[in-house]
Amino acid sequence: MVGGTAVTEExxxxLFAARFNDAGFAVLAFDHRRFGESGGTPRRIVRINEQVADWHAAIEYAAGLPGVDPDGISVWGFSLAGGHVFHVAADHPRPACAIAQPPLVDGRAIAPNALRSMTPGALLRLLGLGVADALGGLAGRPPLLAPAAGPRGAVASLTTPDAMDGDRAPDPEGRHTNWEQTVAARIALQVGGYRPGRHASRIRCPLLVVVCDQDRSVLVAPAVQAAANAPDAQVVHLPGRHYAPFLESHEQAAEAEIAFLRKHLDHHGSRDSR
Incomplete structure (x- = not known):
């Protein structure tokens, strides 16, 4: 299990790991390198190829754990990591099934909406910061950071109407005080070109795609279209915005995902440990 751009492991x-564990499934949640408790420097930099490689390493690590059936592994990702699920499930032979929860599957399709959510001045400042960050990286300078989310007018990676729900959704009680919600600004130059949904036709395991019908961050249509291109995909529509699976639609999301896991993993046998 992995979260979105700057949403670290816990x-x-x-919320979902506890529900999966209670249902009898072991869970391995991890941070991409350069984020959270994982190593890697410089920090806060998103490199797509590195993150996808981290998934492959995590799958192989999980397969070697005591009590884990190496043929009974599922992958779960949210937002940007939900997009990685398409990439990983297409390329790695091991997953028995996969769950993509409001996934970013087509950066090109969502870019116009993301740009409309920004003021012209904020957009120019973000792009300037992204270019400076990228050039600084080539020169070995520390990353220039931007908030992962912000209100319209802010110089932030994402300023869609539901972007700020991230503050109250994964961590409503503010328990994760070390959660740094920033990212290297060069991500503004990358996401528009990331289109993991193009791998959908090569996914051979069952795929569950969870979408939120009022999502203004990754949008609904690209994920539904990508799911339609997968040989064995199911789409679950939830009411609400991008973070609804952590908020008002959590129960519906958790029940759908547990039912999916039971259908495709129970015959492998599960364990009651996390």
Whole structure:
């Protein structure tokens, strides 16, 4: 299990991991390198190829754990990591099934909406910061950071109407005080070109795609279209915005995902440990 761009392991997975564990499934939640409790420097930099490689390493690590059936592994990702699920499930032979929860599957399709949510001045400042960050990285300078989310007018990676729900969704009680919600600004130059949904036709395991019908961050249509291109995919529509699975639609999301896991993993046998 992995969270979105700057959503680290505990706030990303705690709500769902506890439910999966109670249902009898072992859970391995991890941070991509350069984020959270994982190593890697410089920090806060999103490199897509590195993150996908981290998934492959985590799958193989999980397969070698005591009591884990190596043929009974599922992958779960949210937002940007939900997009990675498409990539990983297409390329790695091991997953028995996969769950993508409001996934970012087509950066090109969502870019116009993201740009409309920004003021012209904030957009120019963010792009300037992204270019400076990218050039600084080539020169070995520390990353220039931007908030992962902000209100319209802020110089932040995402300023869609539901972007700020991230503050109250994965960590409503503010328990994760070390959760740094920033990202290297060069991500503004990357996400528009990331289109993991294009891998959908190569996914051979069952795929559950969870979408939120009022999502203004990754949008609904790209994920539904990508799911339609997968050989064995199911789409669950939830009411609410991007973070609804952590908020008002949590029960519906958790029940759908547990039912999916039971259908595709129970015959492998599960364990009551996290």
């Amino acid at each position: 706030p990303a997975s705690d």
